[in-house]
Amino acid sequence: MTIFSLTLGLVLAWISPLAELADEGEEIRLSLLTVGVPGLVIFSFLYLRVIKAAVDGTGARGEIIASAVVAVVLMLTQDGGPWSWGLLGPAWVSGAALLLGRSATIAVTVAAAAAGLFLVWPGDGFAEVFAAPNAESHLPGLGAYLGVAAAAPWSNRFQLWFWQLFRAAEEGKEARARLAVTEERLRFSRDLHDLVGHSLSAIAVKSEVASKLSGVDAGRAAREMDEVRTLARQTLKEIRAAVRGYRTVDLTAELRAMTAVLEAGDIRCTLETPREQVPEGTATLLAWVVREGTTNVLRHSSATRCRITITLREGDAVLEMTNDGVNEDGADGRGGTGLLGLSERVAAVGGTVTAGPGGPGTFRLRATIPLEGER
Known part of the structure; x- marks a missing residue:
């Protein structure tokens, strides 16, 4: 998902050739098929390698240089203006900026925008166009192009920074x-x-x-x-x-401790307990369930809310932990060896432990333990 969000450069790079290929009223140029499209495929491959290196925290100096060469060759060989093949400059910078510092990003942004203007400007060239009497008509397009060229790399840098922040939180x-x-x-x-x-x-x-x-x-x-x-x-x-x-764990103390741990992890916690006293043996098992459930919420979910309820009914103590942080690690309810060992311990006294989806976007851990304790 992170790699997909960083593919802004590929969108900019493929705008012109896709528009030209989709134009049925215009004969497709031979240079587009023999140089343009193959060159963009190579550029896209190198661009994706740069993104992967940025996400993995590795270097990709060779890919950055090679993709720059491909972009320059395409801008020199293909016909169009800044809003067609000229977008290859900002496209390249949006990838290279992920592995460059701030000063280097500013420098390559200016260089790529200049390349997109001077190398692909139609007619007599950039200087002649703006020396013409109707030069003012080009100013809005020029301003918009420069805006895109400046925004593209910093947008990608923000996306990468947000990903790194999320990974650090996990x-x-x-x-x-x-x-x-x-x-x-x-x-x-x-x-x-x-x-x-x-x-x-x-x-x-x-x-x-x-x-x-x-x-x-x-x-x-x-x-x-x-x-x-x-x-x-x-x-x-x-x-x-x-x-x-x-x-023999104190259930009340364990509930307070686990609630504090969850709230320390920015997870709002709601706790509901019965007025009646839970027998010691059953309370110990419930405390172990709460401890294991809290560990799973912290390690295998992206929860923002968690609800813990304990009820006594029909000779059983029933504990439910429900959170809204379902993801690929915890959605299936297996929870690794921790829940397996817990299930075996609860089964030894005639109880059951289940874990799985508890509703749309939620995950529920449920333990039912007989009140008479160990059998």
């Missing part, structure tokens, strides 16, 4: 999602270190003491090993409690 969304995951991993590793680091150090020291005392004072060595066993059991209990705490 990369920013992905970076925020990766940062959130990284921060969560760091938090877990820090908490785990603080929790068991001291206990493991104590176990190591007491085991070393018991080893040294085993041949000297068997009784004290046995007491040290008893303490090691006690510390090990306590540490294992603390680790299990910590992991259980991470698995």
Whole structure:
């Protein structure tokens, strides 16, 4: 789509030959068929390569020079005025400007406009035409031509700048999602270190003491090993409690956090929750669904609005996340391995997870989980 929006130069380049080919009342010139059309095909190929290089962020110096040579040859060999083959100059600049700086763009714009005027002006040439008594009649056409020549390259540069801005915004969304995951991993590793680091150090020291005392004072060595066993059991209990705490997520806190993340990504979020308290096991699964759904919205959509609703009905808790950012990555509802793993986890307690179009231009993630929790 971006490449298509940057093809203004091709439209300008093909105006004259298409108009001449469509004119049934005029015999088609031999030079148009043998030089003009083939030359424009070559020019179009080089022009598209320049656009692709600009979008990909690579260079295309050879294509820019080659297309300039083709444009000059066509303007010298074909009959017409500035509004026919003379438009090849602005057409070439509209592509070359994508890979040039501002100063260079201004310079080539002036040069291409001059080439379009001096190389293809009909009759006795540009200077003679404006020295004639009726020179004023050419001024409106000249002004319009210069306006097109000046606007074409900057229009394309704006289109490319807008594309780069959009791509940077998408990369920013992905970076925020990766940062959130990284921060969560760091938090877990820090908490785990603080929790068991001291206990493991104590176990190591007491085991070393018991080893040294085993041949000297068997009784004290046995007491040290008893303490090691006690510390090990306590540490294992603390680790299990910590992991259980991470698995048991606070649904209310998770909803607030995910809403804040979405709004930080310029996505207006609406949240609807039931007045009744959701059972702990079901709330944990719903929190995981919200977290995965938020990740998919940030990474696989261009949403501007997101609606999260949780309802309790007929013995089930139903969560729906609907957004208006359907695109090619998320329209089919598969969502990658994240949703697949989530579906397996919810299915283990008798629930279901579905994802797909929720209406015109919307995408919906729906999870139904029994309120009695794990079966």
